[in-house]
Amino acid sequence: MVNSLPNFKEGPLIMGVVNVTPDSFSDGGDFFDPEKAFHHALQLQKDGADILDIGGESTRPGADPVTPEEEQARVIPVIQAIKKASPEAIISIDTRHSSTMIQAINNGANIINDVSALTNDPQSLDVVLEAQIPVILMHMKGDPQSMQKKPEYNDVVQEIFDYLKERISVCVNAGIHQDNIIIDPGIGFGKTLDNNLDILERIDYFHDLGCSLLLGASRKSFIEKICPETPADQRLAGSIAAAIQGLQKKVQIFRVHDVKETRQAFDVWQAIHKQR
Secondary structure (H helix, E strand, O other): OOOOOOOOOOOOEEEEEEEOOOOOOOOOOOOOOHHHHHHHHHHHHHHOOOEEEEEOOOOOOOOOOOOHHHHHHHHHHHHHHHHHHOOOOOEEEEOOOHHHHHHHHHOOOOEEEEOOOOOOOOOHHHHHHHHOOOEEEEOOOOOOOOOOOOOOOOOHHHHHHHHHHHHHHHHHHHOOOHHHEEEEOOOOOOOOHHHHHHHHHOHHHHHHHOOEEEEOOOOOOHHHHHOOOOOHHHOHHHHHHHHHHHHHOOOOEEEEOOHHHHHHHHHHHHHHHHOO
């Protein structure tokens, strides 16, 4: 069954995060058990998630890499269970490994979400090209082990823009349709607090790349740098503030942990602006 994908250009679309990991920064392994991850995914769908983003490798700062085999053992049973219970569910597989991409696609994944923008695995570009499904290209400076070790930029927004422009060009030249490319500036992935704030302030600049734009600011540590002693599970208000900033700047896709609350905030904001 081929799912009917949402129109990424229209938005706003909410992508609900499902971490099938023991060490993610945001939920501390709450959904490492596949059964719990499955039920969490269905709940996020009920709460208003347009897309379910399933990941089996933590890419938080300092995280150790996971083998593709271990990653697949975590995520494939969850994808299979979701598709069996809800065939219409739109699933994104959060991976930087081509073999995991293949297995996820074969089991019904609709979107590839790669934090390395298809640079980690030389086979990934061919996998996306053959599948002809949407791909999310994210900017990350370095890798999860090194990315927060004094990242430096002259102009963070322009440098991310140039990087994503180059990655888009590589994909398009390989045969991937530009409408199937979504870009993510990578909040928190090799960025300081000031970098993250600059990105959020100027995020509409990325529209000039001609691709749909994703913002993943949910529960990120920059919120705690602004509001000290705020652990990840207490960053809802800050996450929604960042999401509303993105909404005002016409971001199309929002990757969030708290789907129900974000959907409510968006509904109220949109209702207000429809009165104008």
